[in-house]
Amino acid sequence: MVTQEELVELARNVGEKLARRNLLCATAESCTGGLIGHIITENAGSSAYFAGAAVVYSYAAKERLLGVDHARLASEGAVSAAVAQQMAQGAVKLFDADVAVSVTGIAGPGGGLPGKPTGTVYLHLSAADGYARDAHHVWEADRSGNKLLSAQVALRMLLDYLDA
DSSP, X not given: OOOHHHHHHHHHHHHHHHHHTTOOEXXXXXXXXXXXXXXXXXXXXXXXXXXXXXXXOSHHHHHHHHOOOHHHHHHHOSSSHXXXXXXXXXXXXXXXXXXXXXXXXXXXXXXXXXXXXXXEEEEEEEETTSOEEEEEEEOOSOHHHHHHHHHHHHHXXXXXXXXX
Protein backbone atom coordinates (compact mmCIF):
# COMPACT_ATOMS: atom_id res chain seq x y z
CA MET A 1 0.00 0.00 0.00
CA VAL A 2 1.22 3.46 -0.84
CA THR A 3 1.88 5.84 2.04
CA GLN A 4 1.00 9.50 2.30
CA GLU A 5 4.71 10.29 2.54
CA GLU A 6 5.34 8.56 -0.79
CA LEU A 7 2.49 10.55 -2.32
CA VAL A 8 3.92 13.83 -1.01
CA GLU A 9 7.18 12.97 -2.80
CA LEU A 10 5.27 12.17 -6.00
CA ALA A 11 3.44 15.49 -5.66
CA ARG A 12 6.78 17.27 -5.23
CA ASN A 13 7.92 15.85 -8.58
CA VAL A 14 4.65 16.95 -10.19
CA GLY A 15 5.01 20.40 -8.66
CA GLU A 16 8.57 20.86 -9.88
CA LYS A 17 7.49 20.04 -13.43
CA LEU A 18 4.44 22.32 -13.24
CA ALA A 19 6.61 25.16 -11.94
CA ARG A 20 9.27 24.66 -14.63
CA ARG A 21 6.58 24.90 -17.30
CA ASN A 22 4.78 27.75 -15.51
CA LEU A 23 1.55 25.74 -15.39
CA LEU A 24 -1.26 25.89 -12.87
CA CYS A 25 -3.18 22.79 -11.76
CA ALA A 26 -6.38 22.17 -9.81
CA THR A 27 -8.34 19.22 -8.49
CA ALA A 28 -12.02 18.29 -8.40
CA GLU A 29 -12.56 15.71 -5.69
CA SER A 30 -15.50 13.73 -4.46
CA CYS A 31 -14.60 10.42 -2.78
CA THR A 32 -11.08 11.61 -1.86
CA GLY A 33 -12.51 14.56 0.06
CA GLY A 34 -9.67 16.95 -0.75
CA LEU A 35 -6.86 14.46 -0.11
CA ILE A 36 -5.16 15.15 -3.45
CA GLY A 37 -5.10 18.88 -2.81
CA HIS A 38 -3.85 18.24 0.72
CA ILE A 39 -0.99 16.09 -0.57
CA ILE A 40 -0.01 18.67 -3.18
CA THR A 41 0.03 21.44 -0.58
CA GLU A 42 2.24 19.44 1.80
CA ASN A 43 5.07 20.76 -0.37
CA ALA A 44 6.33 24.26 0.37
CA GLY A 45 5.86 26.66 -2.53
CA SER A 46 2.88 24.79 -3.99
CA SER A 47 0.97 28.06 -4.35
CA ALA A 48 3.14 28.70 -7.42
CA TYR A 49 1.47 25.86 -9.32
CA PHE A 50 -1.66 24.79 -7.41
CA ALA A 51 -4.79 26.92 -7.83
CA GLY A 52 -7.08 24.98 -5.53
CA ALA A 53 -9.42 22.06 -5.00
CA ALA A 54 -13.17 21.80 -5.40
CA VAL A 55 -14.39 19.19 -2.93
CA VAL A 56 -17.81 18.33 -4.33
CA TYR A 57 -19.50 15.48 -2.52
CA SER A 58 -23.14 16.22 -3.30
CA TYR A 59 -24.83 16.28 -6.68
CA ALA A 60 -25.77 19.92 -6.08
CA ALA A 61 -22.16 20.91 -5.43
CA LYS A 62 -20.99 19.09 -8.56
CA GLU A 63 -23.61 20.96 -10.58
CA ARG A 64 -23.18 24.44 -9.03
CA LEU A 65 -19.42 24.58 -8.69
CA LEU A 66 -18.25 22.54 -11.65
CA GLY A 67 -21.15 22.66 -14.09
CA VAL A 68 -21.77 18.91 -14.08
CA ASP A 69 -24.93 18.19 -16.06
CA HIS A 70 -27.94 17.36 -13.87
CA ALA A 71 -29.36 14.96 -16.45
CA ARG A 72 -26.05 13.09 -16.59
CA LEU A 73 -25.99 12.75 -12.81
CA ALA A 74 -29.59 11.54 -12.81
CA SER A 75 -29.02 8.97 -15.55
CA GLU A 76 -25.53 7.66 -14.69
CA GLY A 77 -25.00 8.66 -11.08
CA ALA A 78 -22.01 10.54 -9.77
CA VAL A 79 -19.71 7.53 -10.13
CA SER A 80 -19.10 7.48 -13.87
CA ALA A 81 -16.49 8.38 -16.45
CA ALA A 82 -18.70 11.12 -17.91
CA VAL A 83 -19.15 12.83 -14.55
CA ALA A 84 -15.41 12.60 -13.84
CA GLN A 85 -14.76 14.26 -17.20
CA GLN A 86 -17.22 17.08 -16.52
CA MET A 87 -15.73 17.59 -13.06
CA ALA A 88 -12.19 17.99 -14.42
CA GLN A 89 -13.34 20.28 -17.21
CA GLY A 90 -15.29 22.33 -14.68
CA ALA A 91 -12.22 22.65 -12.44
CA VAL A 92 -10.11 23.94 -15.35
CA LYS A 93 -12.72 26.66 -15.86
CA LEU A 94 -13.41 27.39 -12.18
CA PHE A 95 -9.76 27.88 -11.31
CA ASP A 96 -8.58 29.17 -14.72
CA ALA A 97 -6.08 26.31 -14.54
CA ASP A 98 -3.95 24.76 -17.25
CA VAL A 99 -4.77 21.25 -16.09
CA ALA A 100 -7.12 19.61 -13.61
CA VAL A 101 -7.64 16.09 -12.36
CA SER A 102 -10.87 14.77 -10.89
CA VAL A 103 -11.94 11.71 -8.94
CA THR A 104 -15.37 10.35 -8.12
CA GLY A 105 -16.14 6.99 -6.62
CA ILE A 106 -17.25 4.77 -3.78
CA ALA A 107 -14.54 4.76 -1.12
CA GLY A 108 -16.33 2.28 1.14
CA PRO A 109 -16.77 0.40 3.27
CA GLY A 110 -20.39 0.35 2.02
CA GLY A 111 -22.21 2.10 -0.76
CA GLY A 112 -21.57 -0.38 -3.54
CA LEU A 113 -24.19 -0.74 -6.25
CA PRO A 114 -24.86 -3.32 -8.96
CA GLY A 115 -22.15 -2.74 -11.54
CA LYS A 116 -20.38 -0.30 -9.21
CA PRO A 117 -18.93 -2.22 -6.29
CA THR A 118 -17.31 -0.60 -3.29
CA GLY A 119 -13.89 0.67 -4.31
CA THR A 120 -15.01 1.79 -7.79
CA VAL A 121 -13.40 5.07 -8.86
CA TYR A 122 -13.31 7.10 -12.04
CA LEU A 123 -10.66 9.71 -12.65
CA HIS A 124 -10.21 12.20 -15.46
CA LEU A 125 -7.51 14.67 -16.41
CA SER A 126 -8.40 17.62 -18.62
CA ALA A 127 -5.98 20.25 -19.85
CA ALA A 128 -6.66 23.59 -21.45
CA ASP A 129 -4.54 22.46 -24.42
CA GLY A 130 -7.04 19.68 -25.21
CA TYR A 131 -5.17 16.78 -23.64
CA ALA A 132 -7.47 14.38 -21.79
CA ARG A 133 -7.14 11.03 -20.10
CA ASP A 134 -9.47 8.72 -18.16
CA ALA A 135 -8.81 6.06 -15.57
CA HIS A 136 -11.08 3.54 -13.88
CA HIS A 137 -10.21 1.29 -10.95
CA VAL A 138 -11.92 -0.98 -8.47
CA TRP A 139 -9.83 -0.88 -5.31
CA GLU A 140 -9.99 -3.60 -2.67
CA ALA A 141 -8.49 -1.68 0.25
CA ASP A 142 -10.28 -0.05 3.16
CA ARG A 143 -11.68 3.49 2.88
CA SER A 144 -8.36 5.20 3.67
CA GLY A 145 -6.47 2.87 1.35
CA ASN A 146 -8.92 3.44 -1.51
CA LYS A 147 -8.47 7.20 -1.09
CA LEU A 148 -4.68 6.93 -1.06
CA LEU A 149 -4.66 4.69 -4.14
CA SER A 150 -6.95 7.12 -5.97
CA ALA A 151 -4.70 10.05 -5.04
CA GLN A 152 -1.70 8.12 -6.35
CA VAL A 153 -3.39 7.57 -9.72
CA ALA A 154 -4.40 11.23 -9.92
CA LEU A 155 -0.84 12.39 -9.28
CA ARG A 156 0.54 9.88 -11.78
CA MET A 157 -1.95 11.16 -14.38
CA LEU A 158 -0.60 14.67 -13.81
CA LEU A 159 2.96 13.39 -14.11
CA ASP A 160 2.13 11.53 -17.34
CA TYR A 161 0.61 14.72 -18.76
CA LEU A 162 3.70 16.72 -17.86
CA ASP A 163 5.99 14.08 -19.39
CA ALA A 164 3.97 13.80 -22.64
